Amino acid sequence: MPNLSRVDQVKRAIDRACSLHKSTGVRRTGLDRALGPELRALWGVGGSDSPDRVRAKAVLQLERVFAGLDPVVAAVARGWFNTSLDPAWWELNLTGRKRRLREGLDLSQRTLERRFGDEAQPALIASLRAGPAPVPPADVLARLDAERRAVAGDPPDDGADERIGRFREPVPPLEQALRFAREEPLHGLRDREGRPVVLDAGGHGAWMPVFSTRARLREYLLANPAFDGFAFTSTGPKLAAELTARHPGTGLAVNPVADPEGNLGRTFTLLPEQVWELLPIRRSPGENRAG
Numbered sequence: 001m002p003n004l005s006r007v008d009q010v011k012r013a014i015d016r017a018c019s020l021h022k023s024t025g026v027r028r029t030g031l032d033r034a035l036g037p038e039l040r041a042l043w044g045v046g047g048s049d050s051p052d053r054v055r056a057k058a059v060l061q062l063e064r065v066f067a068g069l070d071p072v073v074a075a076v077a078r079g080w081f082n083t084s085l086d087p088a089w090w091e092l093n094l095t096g097r098k099r100r101l102r103e104g105l106d107l108s109q110r111t112l113e114r115r116f117g118d119e120a121q122p123a124l125i126a127s128l129r130a131g132p133a134p135v136p137p138a139d140v141l142a143r144l145d146a147e148r149r150a151v152a153g154d155p156p157d158d159g160a161d162e163r164i165g166r167f168r169e170p171v172p173p174l175e176q177a178l179r180f181a182r183e184e185p186l187h188g189l190r191d192r193e194g195r196p197v198v199l200d201a202g203g204h205g206a207w208m209p210v211f212s213t214r215a216r217l218r219e220y221l222l223a224n225p226a227f228d229g230f231a232f233t234s235t236g237p238k239l240a241a242e243l244t245a246r247h248p249g250t251g252l253a254v255n256p257v258a259d260p261e262g263n264l265g266r267t268f269t270l271l272p273e274q275v276w277e278l279l280p281i282r283r284s285p286g287e288n289r290a291g
Helices: 006-017 031-043 051-066 071-081 094-105 109-130 137-152 160-167 174-183 214-223 236-246 272-278
Strands: 186-190 206-210 230-234 250-254 268-270
Touching: 006 031, 006 109, 031 051, 051 071, 051 109, 051 137, 071 094, 071 109, 094 109, 137 214, 174 236, 174 250, 174 268, 174 272, 186 206, 186 214, 186 236, 206 236, 214 230, 230 236, 236 250, 236 272, 250 272, 268 272
Parallel strands: 206 250
Antiparallel strands: 186 230, 250 268
């Protein structure tokens, strides 16, 4: 990179940023080249970043700007730069995205252009002049995971992982773990006979791996080919009833990781005797009747 002054570097970065909406926006091939060295430096994009990470960092820097805009202007800006998590947008050129914006927001082309030019673009320029902070690695990973969910057609992450993380601090209270297993959908595998797939850990007992999202289930399958079957979704009480009937003495492992060195921050287990506590309460025929 030439020996440029700070002002000149920011000016070049602004020029690059203000042209990112062209073609397919941040979904374009060769986004790292389109950003240029000055904008890459401002946005914390490294030379070793994969194309997916480059896009994730660019999107998150743009979304920081959009978060401070009027909701309608933010929607316009997302369409302009193509930062949506909806794959239906990703292959659209700028003309196609503007058409969808006009239809979705019920705004004229002139209004779209004016609101982008008068509100969104100045906010982007101001953020670059101020010097944006790097995007935290955890945010990049979350964005990449959200894009994988979108491609797979999974529902957006509703915060289940974060809820596990909260009750793990500083010690995972059993009641909160049980409440999570009772209330959240759990994703596991069945074998060809329709039975839940249970892994025998030898002296460590038998465990049924279940996951808070389909994305986590897929990641585990890729890393552990021995774990095979047909994906299904159920609830903790239903699984408990099935396990106690078919596989008594089996525990639940929620969000296990195949890598022994992997992050266990979103993982917890329920011992076989704790699985019993998930069973629906059976009342006697006369209980809770009026009179």
